[in-house]
Amino acid sequence: MRAASDHAQSRFARFSLVIVLCVAPQIAVAEPFAERLSEANIGLRRVEGPDAIAGLGDWVLGNGVLCAAISAPDHESTLSDHGGSLIDLGHCGRSDDQWVVLQPMVNLSRANSLPVDTIRAEVGPDVARIVTHGEANGLVLQTTYTLDTETPSRLRIETRAERHAEGNALFVLGDVALHGHRQLTPFTLSDPSKGQSGSGSVGFLHPAVDVDDTLAMVGAMLRADTQILIGASALEPEISYGWRIVEARVARANGDSEPLSHVALNGEHFSILGVYADTLWVGGQGKPGLLELAQTLWMDLEPGDELVYTRELIVSQRADAASITDQLWSTGRLVVGQSEDSTAGLHVHEKNGPPITFVRPGPDGRFAFRLPPGSSGEFEIRVRLDDAIATTKRFDARGDETSPIDLGMLRTRAPAELLLPEGSPMRIVFVGVPPTRDPVLGADGLVFQVGDERVYSSVESNSLSLAGVPGDPSSVRLPAGHYRVLASRGPEWSVSEALVELIAGERRTLVIEPPVRVVERPASLSADLHVHSALSDDSALPLRSRIAAFVAQDADVIVATEHDNIIDYAPTLVAMGVAGALTSLVGVEVTSTVVGDVTPHTSGHSNAFPVVRDPSAYRGGAPRAENRRLREIIADVRSLPGRPILQLNHPLGSGLAFSLESYLSHLGVAGEPFDPSVALSATQNAALIETSGDSGLRDIDFDVIELLNGPSMDNYRLTRAAWFSLILQGELRPGTANSDSHDLRTVVALPRNYVAVAEPSASPGSEASAFDTAGFIAAVRGGRLYGSTGPLLDVRLGAAGPGETTADPRADLRVEVRHAEWVPVEQIRVFVDGELRHRATVPAHGPLILSLRFEHDSFVTVEVEGHAAPDSVYGLIAPGFTPFAFTNPIFVDADGVPGWTPPGLPDPLPAAIGTPLRSP
16 A cells, blocks of 8 residues: 555655646746837847847837837738737747737727727836827727736737727727747637636537628627637747637726626637627627627727726746646646657647637646646546547546546557658658558647638648758658658659558658659749748748748748738758758738728738848838738838849739739729729729829839739639730830748648849859849849740740840741649640640650741740649649649840830720630
8 A cells, every 4th residue: 555655655746746737837027117218228139039020119018927019100000001019029039929919899890999099117116017199080099008026827808999089980899919820829718717608619620600690600600718828839938828808898987897608700810809888788708699799789888987907918938728728727626647749739629618728738648737727527638649549538627626537548549650761852741551541740739620611730841852962851750541642843853752650659661752853944943932931920930931932942042021010041951051052032912902992902912032131220211001002012112232033912802802812803992803804094904003292103013913823713713814915005014933831731832933144153052152043033024034834935036035035027936835644734825916826746756846937026925734633643743733844935026126026905895805814
């Protein structure tokens, strides 16, 4: 008995240590501060981390544990054309900020983000505050951000709204937080410790939501008071944010105070917590419904009434929910145990009921978490491993509440470990041979879902990339099973294959031949001009992983285009040892998302490059984008040193997601899409050519246009119709092809641009200083490139290539297609003035030669296309893609008059313009 007792005490001591480390860490508290960032203090006071964007002029506060930043009133945010919102939040000195923005809004409308005209700082012996003030629609709004030394891991936020004059009714006051592409992952909870119904506890499985459908919005609303936004497990150091409602009440002019009901809502890219502006006649409990929402039609603050809305952000140093809920339920019963596999994710539910928390074990598999105070029923812990439930264990919380519940060892199936090749760059794809499923590498143990749509994290994929450097992963864990393994290096290389059958618990070496180059190309550089990493506000992909994926794809030039954040990849390339294989240019995606009075339909997205990062400036000095005409953004970019290129990104699309992001879908001010079938001067298109009185520029004066963004051929054909129309009318904008990749599931450097440059000085492989940036930019600006998802082209009209001009009215068009065996290409299409003139099969050997004759100035473009089944090598290497390439125009000056004259819109219109979604 004594031995058993000693063993129990020893085990309890081990778990007590886990509790000390994971549940109640010792925190060093420093003297609080609150002040504005200046040249004198920015090195000491600024928050750091992958999403840190504050700069000179912004306001910061801290208590030695947490450091936060509030944007200056004139600094726009992702959701507003003005500042005064929480933009950075992390642990002081830890470089762990993954916060994007918390935007307070009136009536949850992006057009009604809380205005801020003044900001002040207050500092006491144990507390620091930043106070923002603004007025709009007869409301006076004040928000106070507080950090103290008593609860050092909590940022308290209190907003007070008071009506002073007539204005639009206030019926809901709330906050919106962003987490695009699972930059953070929301775990939604109705805190059971408050004695509330669990109807709002959905964990990671959120109802489907359509922000353009009122009924769908109502159906997706929850009665939840807590959103735990879990940081990316792939980013170090880890972090999570517990965002919760502390109090919501209306203080009447007569001195009465009445509590207010709250609602929550989640989408793939956002989370909301909000409160009604007045008490409800009916409802307020259970799931919100139409009857409850209908009452908002009669809501508003009466003169003299004040809405007081208090919430807090609890910050932890773990990427899980338990590190937050343990702080909420510090007196709740303790549960301890050990997972056989330390990479598992542990989901805790009430028996047959809602989720209450999510736990990550420590490196040794041990875990500890707390239940809500007063818990006495049955619970269930579900262990997820390798993207599947590995085991489930039920436990009973009844009994002695003072002793921990010991779950013992949670057994899981043993994965296999596959040792990876060393020293050779390659992208490795793992495909399950039925009944084995495709694996999910990088699975983080949780499942985020909106409706029926599973949303994967930035690193979850069935592939991995090796850069051929010491920092590469040495092995990969896979569930036991049978796998087809493919190794590739991009479209110019072979694909190697191997079949691997893995047994649970075994450790073996992957034997696979490194890919070899099988296609030579003319003097050109391959480049992706549109990519993202965790340094964007909608990605959690570590920068090293992004660069390794690019090197594995054997692309030459990467342009860093993080959303509204100017970042230089070069130091990371040097640190990884790949600077000789890859050249990076500094760029930025200027991201307009706000509907305002100047641009009621935004100015879309556009990339500027190359630009220079200002390390002390807000967002690194990124241009302002919100509520500005595109011509104003163009003017700002042109004024930068070297006059950077401005590329109009994904200008048109067939899906709802493109409604705000795609400029030609609405023209910023028109609200209707660009019509390629009519003149630019026509009413529907005229906004494009309106001239600014300040700069003399037009919205159409961007430099290049992104024709192919990712794999969508439908969107390509829509954009091509607009492109042909612009060229016919004399507005020459070279077309580009880019990945817009935010994660590892979206292949980077596919599609890509092949940019004609002189060799060898412009080639990667030598010192970065030898790269001819000016020559590369001139080639892109001049259209001396073609876009491709695999095929390589050599296209000449006489002696002229893409972007160039020939004066010969009779010339041979020479089209040579090179492609790896695994890249199927069948057809060549030749367009003259946007009209399909010739269609031919790709010759088995040698080029296609066509004799062309021109009676007037014209332009010629070429497309090649193939078909790849989803289970073909191409389909597995590049899922969703079509083997395809297009050239920029070759111009024909055939009329003998110096200078190229645009042909104008013909009558009838070419099919490529009149029916752009129909494949020629």
